[in-house]
Amino acid sequence: MELLINVLAATVVAGTPLLLVALGELICERSGVLNLGQEGMMLMGAVAGFVATLTSGSLVVGVAAAIVAGVAMSLLFAFMAVTLAANQYAAGLSLTIFGIGLSAFVGAGFVGESIDGFTRVAIPVLSDIPVIGRVLFDQDPLVYVSLLAFAGVAVFLRHTRGGLLLRAVGEDPEAANANGLRVLVVRYLAVAFGGGMAGLAGAYLSLAYTPMWTENMTAGRGWIALALVVFATWRPERVLLGAYLFGAASILHLVLQGLGWNISTELLAMLPYVVTILMLVLLSWNPVRTHLNTPLSLGQPYRPGR
């Protein structure tokens, strides 16, 4: 039982960065914009958060800097993909390549430095619930932020006017425009939200998960999150579930090693990527379901009044 609780708690921790970045991308894609730059924005968030925390001594400043960095990166993307109506695949890819380069450049002098990262803060009462309390409510503050973000996104999408507008823009920008909605403004906001969440996810890696900075420390999580959103058919609850599933896949090697299994670390490190491909394969069994749930204008640039 003790082992199970520890494994579940570690799963939540490993799934949190994926949850954060996938929630941001979910909102972004619901507005019809596919941003493949998640990896680049996460890395910028990670390095900005780390450097800001190291120089200011404050984790809050670090988190703020990470969000700002993520938003700034996403605005570059928005300028290309929304304003200039560039190909979203190419623009997102360039954002990732740019982010990998820029983060490595900025962080070059900070490799090997260490900080005191986020520590666990148990929430009174809630953390006394058997099992769930220890798994969900005895974690670091950013885990709580991710849970709040999940609740916020879920409510926003289904039960608010803003969510309705966002979905309208993603489904049919022409019709939304005809109804007086500022399509480009909505898309800019959605992209910026995605950037902020990706920055936050990066900060989670460099301030909580492993409090340090190394080049490319996201290790493909941004890409996995993109697959996750598709797999979740653009629904927040499924994103939550999927993020923790991937969290479990990525800590499995630790569990197996703890149990005394002797499997090569490198082979087990493949697991999250293999699981991602398997998920995409699973999806193909029911293409209609995916197709019905895809925001209709996803990936297509919109030019008002052509």
Place this chain on the structure above:
Amino acid sequence: MLLLERRPVDSTLMRWASPVLALTLTVITGFGLFLAMGKDPVEGLTFFFITPISDLIGLAELGLKMAPLLLCAAGLTVCYRARLWNIGAEGHFLMGALGASVVAVQLVDASGFWVLPVVLLAGIVAGALWAAIAAGLKTHLHCNEILTTIMLNYIALNLLLYAVHGPLKDPYGFGFPQSVMFGEAALLPDLIPGTRLHLGLAFGLLAAVSVWALFARSFIGFQLNVVGQDSRAAAFAGFSARRLTWFAFLVGGATAGLAGASEVTGPIGQLVPQVSPGYGYTAIIVVFLGRMHALGIIAASALLALTFIGGEMLQIAMNMPKATTGLFQGLLLFYLLTCDAFIHYRIRLNRPARQFIPKAAIAAAPEV
């Protein structure tokens, strides 16, 4: 007010001016960056762009880095022309290096002219097989090729790491994760004696010429172009998207696999974990910068090869981080795509011209 307006016809001038413009903007940004870091910008840019290629050894090093970029980019061009977003050149490259190494390690003591072709072929086959996974996932299971190829890149990297830490590890290598040195018969011959430049560059140039021939002279090249420009038209014409997808991916995998094989049998001579500094990803920039055209990608691969050695030069001479290379490449691609928007659009400074409607037309309009 600035307005973006669709051009009636795409601008050919802009199509070719865009890479030059992007490079200029990148250099200007670099100039500012050196200033901001308190370094002499002229000296910095000289170290980056000119010093590395000011002698024969330097030019040979440029060719050395060009080879894998050109090979990967040639294969990616075939994919991108057909709008298949294969991001997997890095994975194909790593599998090519791994496949070639597995065979080369078995043939350490072998001699004869057949050894090298067999080793290279192993790399080609390994790269093509790796690409075939993504092709199959796309054609039969409709999986998005961007996501699958990226995931396959990470899996390939971990496979390679597993190999150098496990089965292929040199037992007398003092614990370093690397294979034994390959036998003499498995090494690529040098192109210029006294330098490290090897036959790989010739493979790269050959690949670029083949790509030109494919698109300029062959029916399958024409089909790929049509699929890329209008997949519906291609379907009406009866072109098999499935067959073309397989073709593009296998070519992409084979060329990148050959690049990986040439890298381990050329300058390195054994399998090491850091066999690629990201050639497969940089090749994506090469393809975009080279306008998916054979001559273009040759020029672009030379420029991006220069960013690798220029970055090393800056590290040695001016104590700049090695990541300068990645930053430069990222900036270049970013500016390129921004400039590319002006192939299709132009800027108007005022409001769009009002449509002139003749009075007769208004009078003739039916009552609502």
